[in-house]
Amino acid sequence: MELQLSTPALLFSAITLLMLAFTNRFLAIASLIRGLHTKFNENPDEEMIVEQIHNLRKRLSLIKNMQLFGVFSFLLCVVCMYLLFHGFTSAANWVFVGSMASLLIALGLSLIEIQISTKALNLELADMEEIFEKRSGSLDFLFKKENKKNE
Numbered sequence: 484m485e486l487q488l489s490t491p492a493l494l495f496s497a498i499t500l501l502m503l504a505f506t507n508r509f510l511a512i513a514s515l516i517r518g519l520h521t522k523f524n525e526n527p528d529e530e531m532i533v534e535q536i537h538n539l540r541k542r543l544s545l546i547k548n549m550q551l552f553g554v555f556s557f558l559l560c561v562v563c564m565y566l567l568f569h570g571f572t573s574a575a576n577w578v579f580v581g582s583m584a585s586l587l588i589a590l591g592l593s594l595i596e597i598q599i600s601t602k603a604l605n606l607e608l609a610d611m612e613e614i615f616e617k618r619s620g621s622l623d624f625l626f627k628k629e630n631k632k633n634e
Contacts, residue, residue, distance in 0.1 A: 486576050488567045491560040498557045498586065505549045505589075508596070512543055531610050538603045545596040552589035556582045 516539055523532050559582035566575035 486563075486567060486572065486579055488564055491563040491567070491579055491582065494556070494560050494582065494586070498553060498560065501586075501589065501593075502550065502553050502557070505546060505553060505593070509543075509546050509550070512539060512546060515539060516543075531606060534606055535603060538599060538606070542596055542599050542603075545592050545599070549589045549592045549596065552585045552592065556585035556589060559585060 519532060519535055519539065522529070523536070526532070559578050563575045563578040563582060566572075566578060
């Protein structure tokens with residue numbers, strides 16, 4: 484199979500959209516960290532806050548690496564197009580493979596970050612469930628209200 488100039492160019496839009504998604508994740512994490520910082524200053528001994536801080540640190544590191552590999556993939560696409568334009572097909576093929584591998588790594592890191600994010604949400608839910616159970620004995624009262632509205 485011969486690599487054409489349009490093939491790496493197709494990745495531009497995909498990589499750009501991924502970078503936008505990664506940036507949005509970063510901004511959401513930054514907002515969470517700022518909110519958590521305020522909570523931590525109010526009550527530094529709360530165990531859930533400490534767990535969330537560790538969780539956010541891991542996620543922040545993963546997002547940084549996702550962005551790094553995304554940018555590297557984008558850069559290799561540009562290099563690949565340059566090589567194709569000048570007729571270095573064999574080198575362009577290898578650079579394109581590197582670009583795809585970098586994109587694959589970024590996607591894999593994204594998957595790991597999603598798993599950690601879900602774990603963080605479960606921590607929040609567990610904390611709320613404990614409060615609800617202390618007040619009412621169970622979460623059934625939430626579903627009872629909802630069922631009455633539906634009837």
